[in-house]
Amino acid sequence: MSEELTTAELFDAIGTRYEEAFGHRPVVDAAVRELIEVLPPSARVLDIGSGTGRPAAAELAAAGHRVTGIDVSGEMLRIAREQVPGAEFVRADVREWETAPGTWDAVCAFFSFVQLSRAETEQVLGRIAGWLAPGGRFALVTVPADIEDVPIEFLGHSIRVTSFSADALADRVRAAGFEVTGTRAERFAPGKPGAEPEEHLLISARKPG
Template identity: 60%
Template sequence: MEQQQPVGAAELFDAIGARYEDAFGRPPVVARAVGELLSLLPAAARVLDIGSGTGRPVAHALAGAGCRVTGLDVSSVMISIAREQVPDAEFVHTDVRDWTSPPECWDAVCAYFPFLQMPRADTAKVLRRLARWLVPGGYLSLVTVPMDAEDLPVEFLGHPVRLTSFPAPELEDKIVAAGLRVVSTYSEIFEPEDGRGEEHLLITAVRP
């Protein structure tokens, strides 16, 4: 039997669609991250959500709290779902590596799992760009699966993909090198639909 070739992020999430929200859409660490962010932000804060997916729970919670939210996602299917589910936010079908923003215009950037299919060099570049986009005193709220892996073949919801990540200390170093200061870290084990536990790491950083 011919082995399936790994798919990229756009193809993967176009295929998964709303099923992602059912299987992975509400990990407790993301709820913790959003709650923490809302406690830090001013009223009507401008928030950029990288890899916004279906819009729930992140953009939905932020917009419901009065934030002005813009979500970016490489999947046209996810963008369509998000626009329907969270009409109070704006969603853009794009890759963050191709998208541009004026400097110092976002009070916060959320990045919940968007780097897991991105080469390490690209992740470092994007972190530097995000740091420039934040206002002084603005926050980066990042959640990932920390591990020492690059281009690792795995199966995700029935689709072959290649996974890339950093060990926690190395990722913190990349965030600091981008010009941010790490405020806090938190990790916990999440049990997804397939029952294989994985570590979820939350890093909160600020632009000095």
């Protein structure tokens, strides 16, 4: 394996290749459509790990919502600002970023937690619940698997990943204070030669109130 990179270094190096390989994921498209259908006009939406800004921030902003994306990669933020001028993008680590409680109508996190530890994921889920307004929506997409700190090759780079099984992750979403309103799983084949198909899981949730 090549030398392992931090999350910021990884996505700085990958840049637009990420969108080329993973830009058309059905569960992400479904999650964004679902948010657009249920959110009030001009909703405040936080996109955690916003990447290149597409499709999530782009489609939510085009639907008239006030979108803020946060990401640790300066290169991803540069691309996102260029591609989605109608949204705001901030360089930040979700484990440390602060925002006022109860001010977001929706939060989406699409493949944003796989390089966090399980304890960090649980802490971040609790932080998200605090950031959402009562009745706010949460859309989480990940690769479900009962793995912890496993080394893998990802688009030519070495990283370590952690995840939960589908049921275990849904349990942790509930434990953070959410009502799980639905789940959806699909097999996805990345648009990259040699990349293995993987399962994607969407957990849709709502903060009671």
